[in-house]
Each structure stands twice: as C-alpha cells, then as structure tokens.
Amino acid sequence: MTKSASRLLTGSVLAVFVVFFVLPVLWLLLAATKTDQQLVHDNPLSFGSWQALKANWGALTAFQDNAIMQWLGNSALYAAISLVITLCVAVPAGYALAMTEFRGRRTLLVSTLVVMLMPNATLVVPLFLEINAVHLIGTMWSIILPYSFYPFGVYLTYIYFTTAVPKDLLAAARMDGCSEFGVFRHVALPLATPVIALVGFFSFVANWTNYFLPYVMLPESSQMPVQVGVGTLLSNVPSFNPAVGTLAIQRPQLALATLLAITPVLIVFLFAQRFLVGGMLAGATKE
Secondary structure (H helix, E strand, O other): OOHHHHHHHHHHHHHHHHHHHHHHHHHHHHHOOOOHHHHHHOOOOOOOOHHHHHHHHHHHHHOOOOHHHHHHHHHHHHHHHHHHHHHHHHHHHHHHHHHOOOOOHHHHHHHHHHHHHOOHHHHHHHHHHHHHHOOOOOOOHHHHHHHHOOHHHHHHHHHHHHHOOOHHHHHHHHHOOOOHHHHHHHHHHHHOHHHHHHHHHHHHHHHHOOOHHHHHHOOOHHHOOHHHHHHHHHOOOOOOOOOOOOOOOOHHHHHHHHHHHHHHHHHHHHHHHHHHHHHHHHOOOOO
16 A cells, blocks of 8 residues: 555544544534524534523523532442442452362353343343342442442453463462462552553443433432433423423533533543553563
C-alpha cells in the first residue's frame, strides 16, 4: 500500500469515527443550551445561549423536587459499594482459581465463563426470584449484591495470575516461610495492580449503566439510579408521550440529564486510563 493510500484510508476511518461517535456527543452538548423550539428549528450544531442552559437546569432540578441529584447519589452509592465487594471477592477468587488445583475447578471455570457471556437481561428473572426469596426486593441490596459477584472480574484476574505473575517468584516467597495469604497479600497483589484497576473500572461502568435490573427491583422513584431516572424523564417528554401533564420535561432538559448521567463514567475513565497505563508500564520490566 502506498503512503498516499495509507493516509486516505486513515483519514476515511477517522471521518467515520467523527460522524458516528463525536458528532452525536457534540450535538448532545449543544442541545442542553437551547430551548425546545431552537432544538427543532435551529442548526443542530449551533450554540443556544447560557440563559437557556440555566433555564433548562432550573427546570430539570425542579422535576420531583430535584430528583435528578437523588438519582445520581443513588447511582454513586450502588456503584461504590458494589465496587468494594467486587474487588474483595473477584481478585482473591481469581487468584485461588489460578494457583490451586481442586476437584470441580474446571467446571467452576466453565460456569464462570458461561455466566460472563450471558446477556444481563436473561439473568433478571432468576435474580428477581432469588432476591424475592430472601425478601430484599425494593432495597438497595437487590441492586448491589447481584452485581457485586462479578464473573468477568473473576475470569480476568484468573487469566492475569495464570499468565502474568511468575510462579517462581511465588514459590520463592513460600520457601522463605511466607504463608499462602502472605504470598497473595505481599507478592501477588502488588503485581496485580493493573488488573485490579481494570476490574474496578469495568465493575463501576457496569453498575453505573445498569438499567433493567434496578427498573425491575426498585419500585420507588427515590430509590432509582440515574439510568432508570433518565427513563422516567423520557416518559415525561410531550414529544414522546402526549398524555403527560404538568410534569412535562422538554427535550433540552432531557439532553442535560443525559449529560449528567454520563459525566461520572467519563471522569472515571480518564483517571482509570492514566492509572492503567502507569501500572502496566511499571510492571513491564522485571529486575
């Protein structure tokens, strides 16, 4: 391939990326600065006004007495508690599966892989029956517990400890009198910083973007995470639901709510990306 053809291909790929990924985000940012009429009739990529943005913010926070902030707080609480439990469970479980041989180990690994590959929607009904059996429907634990035991995190840490952690290093620690827990705590865990960050990031994103499970489990608006709350706002937009009454939400306010819902994930991604790169480079060389 010639140099000019390579540049043309690269430019074409970047142009497609901009059209399908950058432009919708730019439109969403600009939509929050417009009135509903401006959103329909003005240039899609034009800026509205700061006054319109302020008015949209006021209307959004007035919906159900500032429910949007309560939904964001709920999402943060659910994701944070689930993240802590996930790391406390997935990392030791992956280490145990990688370093020990026991009857049923292969079956457990295959089961973990199968559950990991199943769509989340297929698990909602059995999870509902299980949570209902222990009378936790309508509580925050009906959301936190199912996502705290994270099959993808277990399998990811299993692969990492199997392939990236030197067995000789762990054996040397055991020969020096270190207990198995001490080997995990003082040798394996510091080496696993990149995969711990990766599991933590994916766990947080999975919990923050979780919609169907809390939609089924949580009946009260005050308990909803922000993803379900945005769905509630959508049902109160006259353009999508003509029967809506005095609690109407306009499309620019819905766009602003969507921006609020995705901003924490973007912030976490930026910090996690930097941490992951640093952790991977730190473990790239061996003394």
